[in-house]
Amino acid sequence: MARLPTLAVVGATGAVGTVMCELLTGRRNVWGEIRLLASERSAGRRVRCRGEELTVQVLTEETLDGVDVAMFDVPDEIAAHWAPIAVDRGAVVVDNSGAFRMDPDVPLVVPEINPEQLRNRPRGIVSNANCTTLAMIVAVAPLHREYGLRELVLASYQAVSGAGQAGAEALHDQLAKVAGDRLLGSRTGDVRQAVGDELGPFPAPLALNVVPWAGSLADGGWSSEEMKLRNESRKILGLRDLKVSATCVRVPVVTGHSVAVHAVFATEIDAEGARNVLRNAPGVIVVDDPAAGEFPMPIDAVGTDPSWVGRIRRAVDDPRALDFFVTGDNLRKGAALNTAQIAELLAKDLTHP
Amino acid sequence: MARLPTLAVVGATGAVGTVMCELLTGRRNVWGEIRLLASERSAGRRVRCRGEELTVQVLTEETLDGVDVAMFDVPDEIAAHWAPIAVDRGAVVVDNSGAFRMDPDVPLVVPEINPEQLRNRPRGIVSNANCTTLAMIVAVAPLHREYGLRELVLASYQAVSGAGQAGAEALHDQLAKVAGDRLLGSRTGDVRQAVGDELGPFPAPLALNVVPWAGSLADGGWSSEEMKLRNESRKILGLRDLKVSATCVRVPVVTGHSVAVHAVFATEIDAEGARNVLRNAPGVIVVDDPAAGEFPMPIDAVGTDPSWVGRIRRAVDDPRALDFFVTGDNLRKGAALNTAQIAELLAKDLTHP
Incomplete structure (x- = not known):
């Protein structure tokens, strides 16, 4: 050509x-x-x-x-x-x-x-x-290559723009309504009343709330978004038997999906080794100094290319498990x-x- | 007397x-x-x-x-x-x-x-x-009695009032500053700029953000709040060897702590059996009909006494594991x-x- x-x-x-x-x-x-x-x-x-x-x-x-x-x-x-x-x-x-x-x-x-x-x-x-899979899998894949992944337990903190422009509009509309009322969110039912029926593409208000639901209803009470995290992780990593349990939750963030990851490997793992693997991984930036207030957050990751990974620590009770937190721009890498x-x-x- | x-x-x-x-x-x-x-x-x-x-x-x-x-x-x-x-x-x-x-x-x-x-x-x-432990443990304990708990993987969605009145004030101040600007949260750094140094008791802005940190720095990169979830769960349940991995995350919610729970038991478990155990448990209300938009959320649980439990489902890849979502008023039961x-x-x- x-x-x-x-x-x-x-x-x-x-x-x-x-x-x-x-x-x-x-x-x-x-x-x-x-x-x-x-x-x-x-x-x-x-x-x-x-x-x-x-x-x-x-x-x-x-x-x-x-x-x-x-x-x-x-x-x-x-x-x-x-x-x-x-x-x-x-x-x-x-x-x-x-x-x-x-x-x-x-x-x-x-x-x-x-x-x-x-x-x-x-x-x-x-x-x-899927945008949530992408933020997480970029960090999980290099760890899998090094340590052999066996299981993932995931909990997401998904931004409203994952549901498109209408999702972002809905959150902004709702925030305009609740801002200024200092009692809102401290009494039953008041946020629902303030927001009214302007739910946008969501089943409940997002302002001052978290909504443990994304997608449609799949078998066994799982959401389609949770099944995507499982099935896409298996396909991308080529791991047919990977155990995955995910809980997908929408949060009042405009852009930037985060995932709390508990990953279990075939071999023992140490946090510093994992941190080094991630530092050298393409598409990943390690932001991991809690004492200095440095951890991955949507307001920092938005508008950037890599997956931000931090809070990297070995499970206290399982030498083969690693816990970490990852945030990525769901409209960019996602x-x-x-x-x-x-x-x-x-x-x-x-x-x- | x-x-x-x-x-x-x-x-x-x-x-x-x-x-x-x-x-x-x-x-x-x-x-x-x-x-x-x-x-x-x-x-x-x-x-x-x-x-x-x-x-x-x-x-x-x-x-x-x-x-x-x-x-x-x-x-x-x-x-x-x-x-x-x-x-x-x-x-x-x-x-x-x-x-x-x-x-x-x-x-x-x-x-x-x-x-x-x-x-x-x-x-x-x-x-x-601790307030996060309480919301979760009220639901976990009756399941433990029935099925024998072995492991918990937890991710929290913690409200700002968990950090006291100053936490609630900080979120309201920040929301007043970001409300109305429809571009905020969609570009790098802009939320930090809008919020300025009014962080209240938090290490980063909470408006339009999630902050994967609560408490002080403990050993191995864990936060004190995460270690409380582990150690208090073990003590309350009398399970010295319980495996617990928790990630504690602050979210822009005024009141109502939520936890995504992945619980592994000694025996096989089915979702309907677990739902029945929870329906009969003191201090618990089961809210679990995703098709009807019913799941536990802070805006509904605030001001009420029980722990709201929903999204109850058996792990797809582990018949001994149950996933669910729980929300409780951190100022009341918490x-x-x-x-x-x-x-x-x-x-x-x-x-x-």
Whole structure:
């Protein structure tokens, strides 16, 4: 291919799409034409991307013609319908929805962990992992390579923008309503009353609250988000028998997913050894000095690329277990950045096959 | 004792003391005189308690004279100094600080779990558990009796009022500053800038953030709060070898501590059996219908007595493990209520020995 490949961003006006346009601006000489596609509702909007003003076009079979790589960030059912159409039209699809992640013919790729799986894509589709999985797995994978992972017990602290722009809007609306009332949150029912029915995409108010639910109801009382953490971790690490228990909780944070990780390994582990493994791991930054107030937090990790890892300590009662806390920007590494990294590896393949 | 016993509330003007005065109002015919004691700073303040206006007195040896039961809610070092003085003056002390909890001569009592230990108090002091331990242990204990507990992996979502009135004030101040700016929390560093140095008792901003730290630095990178969860669980349940790993995280919630619990038992467990055990457990309310939006949350649990338990499900990969989520009012069962319950058992003993 003499020309630079053509990229389509499908779902360009959502929360992830917006961050994608920012990321593309900092990554020149990778793509030739960039085409922004979305639903009819957003068509015609002008969006700045890579220094150009681009007009958002409607996603159709025709607007997919001539696209080499299509990055999809749209709901599962839209991706399920349109990704195969994009493939038929000649594109390789990098999909950020849950539609194809567990398909054995679709690789689930994190470039720092399993880039080699990118070439084995019989359906022409590559999947991007769930945002919570991504923040955590970037730190877990290098520890697995060193110590042999056996089990994960996870509890998440997920930001509202994980539910898209509507999630962020809902939290801001709710905070505007509760701010200033110093009694709110100290008596039963008062936050529900103050927030009213402006719940946005959530089942309960997020202001001054935590909501132990994300996704839809799966078997046995598990949420779909919790099952994604289990199933995607197993697939990315290639560990079919990995034991995973996750509790997914939404918290009143705009952007930045955090996970409290309890990881059990095949061999004994010491905290300083683990810290060194993580210091040398790609996509990870170690922030671990509690005495100095340094631990991973959403307000620091937002807008940055790596997973921030800290509170690294060996379990007091189990020499094979490590506890740590990880925070990542759910719109960047959790979505747009990982998608862009996969797409760039594909672009390199297309340009120098 | 013909008369009703005299009660002293030491630390009457703090966050917990204020709730204590509310609770005492609903519990008549238990106490004769109620004496409110505090530091010189708060002395002279008038506080409504049990329908009377009481004047807060300075804590001295003299104001402790004639007290039968003294409930302490003051910092560790104040409790360490004054509790033995109160005992010398003839009182039984119920202490809510961490000063005596791990003393083998001081029972650590949760009335629903180990009330029998109340009578064995060689130092004349009974300890109240940490607020995070209390929310969780009320649900864990009945499951332990049924299935035999072996291990706990915990992640907390702790409210700011756990750090006292100053914690609640700090969050309200910070929320007033960030409310209305819809970009806050979506870019690096902006929340820190907006909040400035008004951190209150916390090492970082709580507004639009989660802070994976509570307490002081213990050995091996653990926080004192995390070690309390481990050591107090072992002592209350009488399980010297219980494996416990906890991660304690502060969240932007005013009142209501939550804990994601992964509990491993000696025998296989099924979710419906566990749900039945919890439905019949004292101090527990089961709220567990995710499809209907019912799960335990701080905005619902605040101002109520029980621990709210939900998201009850058996681990997908371990038939002996149960995952659930629990929320309790950290100022009530987590502090004032449990203290009042202990004190009332003592009052009954004093009145009908």
